[in-house]
Amino acid sequence: MIYINKSLKTKILSLPESPGIYKMLDKEKNIxxxxKSISLKKRVRTYFSEKPKWEKVKKLTPLIDDIEYIVTDTHLEARLLECEMIKRIKPIFNSQFKNDKGYVYLNIKDYNIYNPISIVYDYEEKVYGPFRRKFRVLMVLEALKNLYPILKVDEKYQFSYDVFPVKMDRETFNLNKRSLENIFSNDREFTLFLKSLDDKMIEASKNLQFETAMTYRDTINGLNYLKGSLKEDKNLFLKKLFINIPLDKGNKFFLVSRGKILLKETFLEFNETDIEHFIERALSLKALKENPFEKASLDFRDIIYSEIRTLPKDIIRVIN
Structure with missing residues (x-):
């Protein structure tokens, strides 16, 4: 381990091997x-190894004068607490979770020959998202401008690549708008559009139009990012989930609905009746009116469902 002061070393050695969050403080007691970690002791010790793997750690470690921590029952709660504290405190060495105000939505416009689809920063009806990577979203929108009009014919989307965007009359614009709404609202239509793009890419490559083929390829990659963000956890989101996580002592129950933990409670001992009563109490609670697709909710929602995907299936129950 690299050199650290005696009190800090003592604190590191005394850290529990439990899930929780840790806060690194400088000499002025700034966080x-x-x-977060599933084992506080193991994770924190990695910051003080002789050869840190990450450049950020090399810069951070010499500034650490003290460490504070909070133990949580589960890794899920540690992740949610970490996210909440980063958003509130905004520590200088954290990058993730701090800038949700910069997340964007897609808005399909009414007649507008220059911008059929654009980004907006505030939630409103009939927007798509939110998306974290504004720059990548802008790249996709710029690429789409060279494909308009996109028209649905039978079971295929028809379009062609033009170096200069085509100026659409109102009728053509509205047909293009209908295609965009179908693509971004329906997984099947999105997949169908991607298949049409892939066919165009293969055709351009066969005709030795490699620059055009690369443009189609980049558009496909960008749209796959949008599609992943739009459909991520959609199936889980629509279900009410009872989760029973074993602890060192007892078990912790969670009821998750629409990206929120409605209720959580620890049981040293329990039976099926306890589970039924817990579920009844959770379902009787009124969910918060906060829109789950608001930007500030995105990170918490993703944490909950990404953690759920790592849990054994036998501790998760779908509530009808």
């Missing part, structure tokens, strides 16, 4: 980094 400069917040992290």
């Amino acid at each position: 400069i980094y917040i992290g």
